Amino acid sequence: MADTVSSASVPVMLGARGYPTALEWIARRAEAFVIPLAALIVGMALFSLFIALVGKSPVQLYETTWRGGFGSWFSVQNSLSRAAPLLLAALCVALPARLGLVVIGGEGAIVLGGVAAAAMGVAAGGAPAFFVILAMGVAGLAAGGIWIGAVGALRHYRAVNETISSLLMAYIAIALMNHLVEGPLRDPASLNKPSTEPLAEAYRISNIPGMDVHWGLVVGVIACVLSWLLIEKTRWGFAARIAGGNVRAAQVQGLAVGPLIVGFTALAGGFAGLAGMLEVAAVQGSANASLAAGYGYTGILVAFLARHNPLAIIPVAFLLGGIDASGGLIQRRMDLPDATVLVLQGMLFVVILFSETFYGRFKAFNPDLWQRGDLLKRPDLLKGPSLFKRIA
Amino acid sequence: MDATEIGLWGVPLAMLGGAIRVSTPFIFVSLGEAITERSGRINLGLEGTLVFGAMTAYAVAVMTGSPWLGLLAAAAAGLCFGLFHGWICKFRGVNDIAIGIALMLFGSGLAFFFGKPFIQPSAPDLPAIPFGGWSDVPQVQAALNVNVLFLIGAALAVFLWWAFRNTRAGLILRVVGDSSDAARAMGLNPNTVRLIATGIGGALAGIGGAYLSLYYPGSWTEGISSGQGLMAVALVIFARWNPLGCFAAALLFGGAGALGPALQSVGVTQGYYLFYAAPYILTLVIMIATSSSSRSLAGAPGELSITK
Secondary structure (H helix, E strand, O other), rough: OOHHOOOOOOOOHHOOHHHHHHHHHHHHHHHOOOOOOHHHHHHHHHHHHHHHHHOHHHHHHHHHHHEOOOEEHHHHHEEEEHHHHHHHHHHHHHHHHHHOOOOHHHHHHHHHHHHHHHHHHHHOOOOOOHHHHHHHHHHHHHHHHHHHHHHHHHOOOOOHHHHHHHHHHHHHHOOOHHHHOOOOOOOOOOOOOOOOOOOHHOOOOOEEOOOOOEOHHHHHHHHHHHHHHHHHHHHHHHHHHHHHHOOOHHHOOOOOOOHHHHHHHHHHHHHHHHHHHHHHHHOOOOEEEHHHHHHHHHHHHHHHHHHOOHHHHHHHHHHHHHHHHOOOHHHHHOOOOHHHHHHHHHHHHHHHHHHHHHHHHHHHHHHHHHHHHHHHHHHHHOOOOOHHOOOO | OOOOHHHHHHHHHHHHHHHHHHHHHHHHHHHHHHHHOOOOOOOOOOHHHHHHHHHHHHHHHHHHHHHHHHHHHHHHHHHHHHHHHHHHHHOOOOOOHHHHHHHHHHHHHHHHHHHHHHOOOOOOOEEEEEOOOOOOHHHHHOOOOOEEHHHHHHHHHHHHHHHHHHHHHHHHHHHHHHHHHHHHHHOOOOOHHHHHHHHHHHHHHHHHHHHHHHHOOOOOOOOOOOOHHHHHHHHHHOOOOHHHHHHHHHHHHHHHHHHEEEEEEEEOOOOOHHHHHHHHHHHHHHHHHHHHOOOOOOOOOOOOHHOO
């Protein structure tokens, strides 16, 4: 909370207006940090209750989650590996969200990106590894970009609801993948699990030196940082934020909303397609049904938890990657079904969305109060029954 | 030609039978969603409700031996999900579409969590009425073996179509859906009306789920619903929030869904997976064809966020 800041650290941030500016700065940002954190804790508490109700020990559950996801170098690496596709899948939700669009069909872009990359990897066989991997990345980007870009185009030019169309497109993409993997692109040698031809060893993406985590993690982090720069520091991002706030206002200002929407959704889909490419080139070695592993859906949760801020996606993806990674251990150690992780994710999601209602309701987070310095003179303003009331 | 050898005629016949069989969950979910959307809210979580309803119905039917108790339990579970959605959406800043997505994940997660022990045992089926007794052709008999829920769904569609226009409750629902301000001026509480509408919508989706696990396909698996709950939402828009339109659209979707199995039954195996995507493609094409950026949708409830 804002009032826990020690006075010793404040002078460092003194602005032209002195003391209150620093507090104002903190108050403005504390809200976006404290509320999701509190929601996370409440969600965990509700989940503990659920686990207790089905007759298991919540303490053991959290201990197992910690051990499976974060407790050792081995498990941290496991979590990081799972975070890699989540970073990109979350961007597929977060970027359109800044334009006010709810795109939830990232799974489709992941799947098609993976298939396109695998096909490219086989077709370009023989070329130098660097070019093949690059071409695979471009293929993944393009496939995902076209897929979700189409959702954005339908939204803008035909007013087709993007939430429903993107999810329908995800189902179509999975059917298309099954068709391609079992038909035209099938490797005759893959008997039990239909797959495309395996990539040559030279075209596989290797691990980061010294870690058991592939380079996809670095790609994901870079994508998040670039997305943040795009949104916060460029005029396109600025235009997108205006259009996300009020489309009419953006159009009146002469902003090209159509190309903006198509561009942002295509980029978002491209990132998801890249996640599919990484799964193929670094994990699976070929495209098969394992591509539809649900990263697209967990990515939705990551993006909402990060409040569609690309930088916040990085820690959140690690957190949820860890929860994902501990699923197997929870299943084995505690004899709980593997859907336990799904229940936890669903609960967290509901609580996070509910927490949206608390923004702007706490006086302690109101920068104006801190700016005027009222609270320093009269700390009693924070107390009393009015604390919870919405500030007019 | 032998009467039982009907060759390619089997395809349209299997599609007719399939349309009746496959459409029933669409009918219930889309009617439920129509009630919810008429009140001005959209509940995307019906997909999760459908899956949870399927699991509940199957589990209760296995334990009690009565499919009807299973159906009742599924409706009650759906009601709870719907009421929860309706309650949580009344808070300022809580987005009904996002909550729907969350409940979609949560409902499926809970269903898989509790449904694990019920994948093996078999539950009693809901009864069907054979209307095909006049024919000697087994395919005709199979196609006209109509489940009671389909008939109930058809009757419900007609009833809702009538009730939306001619009853006090129907009028209240439409007023709240078209303008919260007008409803408040009439002394109605929009949140209460929406809570009830979303609750009823959830209960109907639960019944749709019960049909999935207790009649067709008739067993509980984790892949039991493949987006029916979501397609139903698109279908309601296509049907212009008209219950009779929902019924017709559900039959159309059912027929599209039956295309893959029907072709397979006469030996067409090429592009098997693509035919399975037919309902999704059809939904998308219909959405594209019926939407327009220059005019708002005719008959759309004014308070509905999805059409704004």
